[in-house]
Amino acid sequence: MKSKLLVSNNSDELIIFMAGWGSDNYQYENISSSKDVVIFYDYSDLEIDFDFSSYRKFYLLAFSSGVFVSALIKDKLPKLSLTVAANGNINLFDQNLGLDDFIVKLF
Numbered sequence: 001m002k003s004k005l006l007v008s009n010n011s012d013e014l015i016i017f018m019a020g021w022g023s024d025n026y027q028y029e030n031i032s033s034s035k036d037v038v039i040f041y042d043y044s045d046l047e048i049d050f051d052f053s054s055y056r057k058f059y060l061l062a063f064s065s066g067v068f069v070s071a072l073i074k075d076k077l078p079k080l081s082l083t084v085a086a087n088g089n090i091n092l093f094d095q096n097l098g099l100d101d102f103i104v105k106l107f
Contacts (some may be wrong), residue, residue, distance in 0.1 A: 001069070003050045007037040014038060014055040016077065020064030020088070035059070043069050052078045064088045 004025040006017070015033060019041040028039055038050055043065070052058070060083040062070040067088030070077070
């Protein structure tokens with residue numbers, strides 16, 4: 001997966017933003033925050049290439065398929081103080097709770 005630090009305020013707090021399907025950093029380049037913000041996108045692999053070591057507190061904001069991916073990589077993330085899931089679920093490819101077999105077969 002790809003990542004980009006969107007907001008750098010030399011904060012010791014970091015918002016980890018897991019973007020939705022088809023998103024990239026350009027859609028969110030005008031975001032502002034008093035905390036630092038990193039975006040993860042392009043989930044072609046689940047490797048994290050971001051160094052979390054300079055931060056002490058972490059917040060996760062996951063949108064759409066980012067909710068699903070954040071569940072897959074939860075053990076690779078630092079201890080989170082707050083998590084927010086918006087318009088997504090951890091069961092993205094599920095007959096009853098996510099996309100059903102018909103939709104999955106289209107992809």
